[in-house]
Amino acid sequence: MTLFNQIFTWMLVIFFCIVLGVFGIELNTTRNFLLSQQTSDVNNTVNSMGLALAPYLESEDKVAAESVINAFFDGGFYREVNLTLLSDNSEITREYPVQIQGVPQWFINLDIFPVITEKQTITSGWMQLAEVEVVAHPGYAYKQLWKSFVQLGTIMAIIFVIASLIIGWQLQRSLRPLARITAKAGEIAKNKFGDPIPLPPTTDLKTVVNAINVMTDQLKRYFEQQAKEADRLRKAAYRDPVSGLGNRSFYVAQLNSWLTESGIGGMALIKVDLISDAYENQGFEAGDLVVEQFANHLTTTIISDDNMTAARLSKDEFVVLAPNTDPEDLLVLGERVIAMVVDMQADPSELIQPKVAVGLAVNGGGNQKASVLLSQADNALSQARNTPEHPLTLIDHSIGDAAMGKQQWKALLHEAVAKELFVFKYQSATDSQSNRLHQEVFSAIEKDGNYYGAGHFLGAVEQLQMGEILDKHVVSHVLKTLDQDPSVGPLAVNLTLSSITNASFIRWLGTILDQHRRLAGQLLFEIPEGAFVRYADHTGLLTDQIRQAGFQFGVDNYGRNFQSLDYLQRFKPDYVKIDFAYTSHIEDDAQDNVLASICRTAHNLNITTIATRVETEAQLAHLSELFVNGFQGYIFSNTDKEN
Incomplete structure (x- = not known):
């Protein structure tokens, strides 16, 4: 029960008791008055009747006496009249049945009025002539008391209702600052800080509100500082300070992660002689300025795909990892890099050869090692430097489905949706005690004995803007599965970036989720971190x-982007899945500190943190000490199942 309800209830009880007491006092006063009036009436009637009967009783005229009695008591509220003549002890008795109209029987049964009996001796001088006994009937008193009961009850009820409304309104008005404090406390418990509470007019509550506002501001600053500290550690460990891109450690982690997932796509190794010339001829400041300029152009105008990762390997060497990218798109990327450097050279005559070389390597999947792929890219770079007029070389080792073009993928995806060629696997995410948190849904296509994992076709899906078709199919399938067997859940579905930025998909998802509210605890959505950073408005709508x-919903690839983690405060996801780059080398103290910091940032906001690709008990034990709540990987593969 809320404080308002408790105070309001007790105030109503007290006020009701007061009203009831006043009602009882007023009713008792009316009852006493009617009783006194009835006693007086009976007494006056008996006295008047005695004076009227005396002459007839002296002459022993019984007929006249009866006439007097009838005249006195016909039509009155009297139950019985008994006249005893003392001369011969004869009696004259009259009984008058009285019906009380308009008074409920239960009210009469309360016996509020006692039976009033009046006896008197009729005399003439010193001689006693007769005795008269009159028994009154309280019908008139009941009728008047019932009328007062109804009128007084109605008035009291109206007063009670009006007073209750006034008390409720005033109490609510007085407790409004307390309601704001309660709501604010609830928000603080969920780490939602918002605007400060306005100071109330009540003096004693001003101190409380002031304290809460100060505490909220301090907590907000603490979380902001914690997020900044996590960003600082993350950037120090994984970001090149000059270019703002990832460093070699970050790139190697992303490369290993990509090769473990699918390895479909390619990479570009870029050597920018323009940068080395600037360092040698103009000094470090000029060289750093060229590096910064090149990195800005690379991230804003070259890399249009959110899945691409750029890093600086050395003074003048850069690398771009392009998962799920076909050779044609990789060549376009290389050409744009060369054109960008030519623009930076500022050569109006366009006679100077490009001071850059780009080596492109396409990987065909499988268990390719990172060192092998880097060697291929380095070999392509060497060949490119041997053709300075157009320093671009592509080495393509893609075979089979990895060599399929976009239109082939498009046709296959449409066919898979139309003919239900999709198959789904579930991988469990559990806590350290192996209690299942949820299962992540992995989709694949099976056709003619060939198996195409999501890593093979996701690049084509994003480039062809087909995410809406794919995600609608997957979400509909998962909802159908949960309808048939809710115990399978909770299930987590990954959404593509092209769906997240599609207004049509957002409307469709809102409609279908509204129709399946009963499954709210059984279905979760995983949204890539890039969506929160680059498409905050679209993601907010979703x-x-x-x-x-x-x-x-949760965040996938948590920590991959070097932007601030402040988006956690705005969106408050239910969980985050840590990017593999932070968990691949936890034996390194610097990376260990970064992992602990970014996990602490989420943990302190009551957001569950989940590490992926946990393969050993040692990893599990170490990650459990770093504010990691959930785990997903081969160590839990015995809980996975296929649908």
């Missing part, structure tokens, strides 16, 4: 639809 329907 997460609003998810929240309004009662469902939950």
